[in-house]
Amino acid sequence: MRQLKILVYGDMDLNIMDGSAVWLTSMASMLAINKSVKTDILLKAKEQNTRLTGSISNFENVTLIDPFTTFPTMSFDNANRINVTEALARMEALDKQNSYHLIIIRGFALVKEMMKHPNLMQKTIPYITDFNHDPQTISDEERTDLRRIYNQFPNMFLQTEATRAIFSELMDVDGKKSSDSFSNDSRTACHSGLS
Numbered sequence: 001m002r003q004l005k006i007l008v009y010g011d012m013d014l015n016i017m018d019g020s021a022v023w024l025t026s027m028a029s030m031l032a033i034n035k036s037v038k039t040d041i042l043l044k045a046k047e048q049n050t051r052l053t054g055s056i057s058n059f060e061n062v063t064l065i066d067p068f069t070t071f072p073t074m075s076f077d078n079a080n081r082i083n084v085t086e087a088l089a090r091m092e093a094l095d096k097q098n099s100y101h102l103i104i105i106r107g108f109a110l111v112k113e114m115m116k117h118p119n120l121m122q123k124t125i126p127y128i129t130d131f132n133h134d135p136q137t138i139s140d141e142e143r144t145d146l147r148r149i150y151n152q153f154p155n156m157f158l159q160t161e162a163t164r165a166i167f168s169e170l171m172d173v174d175g176k177k178s179s180d181s182f183s184n185d186s187r188t189a190c191h192s193g194l195s
Contacts, residue, residue, distance in 0.1 A: 006031060007100045009042040009087055011107030014052045020106065023127075025052050027104065032059040040065055040098065042090060045081035065094070084113040088120075095120060104157075111149055127157035133166045147171055 008027060012020040024041070031039045042065045047053055056062050067082045067090055074093075076086050087110065091103065103124040105114060111126040131146060132138040149156065150171050158164045168175045 002036065004034075004037045004102070005098055005100045006037060006039045007042065007091060007094055007098070007103045008039060009044075009091060009103075009105050009110070011044060011084060011087065011105075011110040013045040013081060014043060015045055015048045017051055020129075021052050023106065025056050028056040028059070028062050032056070032062050035061060037061060039063070040094065040100075042087065042094065043067055044087065065090075084110045088113055088117055091120060092117060108145075111153075112145055115148060115152055121153060124153060125155045125157055126153055127159075129159050129163070131167075133163070133170075135170055138170060143170065 008024065008031075010020060010024040012018070012024060014021050014024065028039055028041055031037050039059075039062045041056070041062065043053075044067065046066065046068060047064070050057070053064055057064055067086070068076065068079075071090055071093065074086070074089060076082055082090070084107070094100070095103070100123060103120060104127065105111060105124060106127040106129075108128050108130045111128055114121060114124060114126065126149060128146075128149070132142055146167070150167075150173065158167055164175055
């Protein structure tokens with residue numbers, strides 16, 4: 001049986017319980033259901049408690065990757081957590097080692113940094129929530145960044161159908177990037193356009 005290899009990185013600290021961290025552990029739990037899916041979770045921070053990671057560390061097909069001990073020769077600015085540039089360097093190293101089929105990332109700053117890594121972009125689905133949803137107050141710079149993300153990534157996740165509609169309005173697009181689709185559930189999977 002062929003195994004699908006997925007790397008997941010969210011630019012959030014799993015030592016802190018918040019909605020973003022819960023999203024990441026929920027994504028890992030969902031992917032773990034299918035035994036032919038092998039999921040690696042690159043952590044942003046050193047594990048200091050297991051409130052969130054404990055729920056996913058026991059899955060046979062999910063591996064938590066410490067960003068410091070796994071990469072002892074890579075530099076970092078903060079000894080407790082990595083920044084987006086450091087995360088991308090580690091993701092590139094992991095991809096060279098594991099040849100992932102899919103990479104899922106979350107965080108607007110991370111997604112913008114990912115655009116400097118075209119070799120990873122084509123297999124990456126970004127999930128962004130942290131953008132200005134108001135067409136009247138969104139800055140030209142943020143709108144340009146969102147347009148680049150939409151144009152350069154083959155697929156993307158958005159949180160809800162309402163968020164997809166807002167994004168489509170901000171970008172003046174219909175959200176259909178191709179005819180293929182993975183799922184109709186806009187919260188957990190992705191149309192090959194906006195979800």
